Amino acid sequence: MPRQRGKLRVATWNINSVRLRLGLLKELVAALDPDVLCLQETKVPDELFPIEAPQALGFPHALFRGMKSYNGVAIFSRRPIAPCDIAPAWCAKSDCRHIAVQVDAKGGPLELHNFYVPAGGDIPDRAQNVKYAHKLDFIAETRNWFAARTGLARSVLVGDLNIAPLEHDVWSHRQLLDVVSHTPAETEGLTAWLNAGFVDAVRHFVPVDQKLYTWWSYRNRDWRLSDRGRRLDHVWVTPDLQGSLRRHVVLKDARDWPQSSDHVPVCVEIAV
C-alpha cells in the first residue's frame, strides 16, 4: 500500500512492551506503511524509551508518555505533530494512558487521541474490584469530557479501549456477558463515549453481524483454531470524517509473528 498525499493512514497497536518488539514494528511498517502509528502498553519510562526507533522506521516525529513496568502510550508520525495537552489527568491519576497530538493534514490539522483504557481486573463488580471501578470511572470521565467539547471535528480517537462493545466483537456474547471487557456496564459505557462525538470507523467497513476481533489470549494453545477473540482495539472518527474513510486493515497475521503481542494492529485510511 503506497502512501498518497491527501490520505492519512493511522495505525494503532497494543505492542505489550516496545523494547521487546522493536523488530516487529519494522514488520508492521512493511505491512501497513502508516503515516501515524499509535502504540499502547509500551511499558517503559520516558528516559529509557528507544528514542532512535521512530527515526529508524521512517517517522521523524514522535511523542511518548511512559512509566515503569505498566501502561505507556506513544505516537510516531511521518508528518509534523504538535502535543495537544488539553485533557485532564483521568481519574486524577498520572498513569500514562492517554496522549494527544495535532497532526498536519492537507485539509487542515487533525486532532488525534491515543488511549489505553484500564483492563479492569477479573471481577466485574465495582464494590469488590477497584480496577473495575477505575475502568468504569475512566470511560465515564472520557465520555463526559468529549461530550463537553462543543464543535469537536476533524478528530480521530484510537487505542486499546479494553472493551468489546458489540455482540459480534466477541466469540460468544452469551458466555462473555459477565467477563470483564464485555459486561453491559462496560459496553453501554463505551457506546455512550462513542456517541459523545464519534463514529466507529472499523464497523463502518465491517457489518455488525460479522465477527471481528483484534485480540486473542496468550492462554489458548492454538489461538487461530480456538478463535476465542475479542475486538478491544478501536479507531473512531468524528462524523465529519465518516465520508472520508477509505479503507481499513485488521492485521490478523501479526498474531503469528514470532514473539507476537496478544493484540494485532488496526489501521484506517482517511482522505483528509
Place this chain on the structure above:
DNA sequence: ATGGTTGAGCGTCAA
C-alpha cells in the same frame, strides 16, 4: 470452576 501464557524485573503484579 479452573487454568491456561506473557511481560517487567526480581516481589509478584498486571493483563
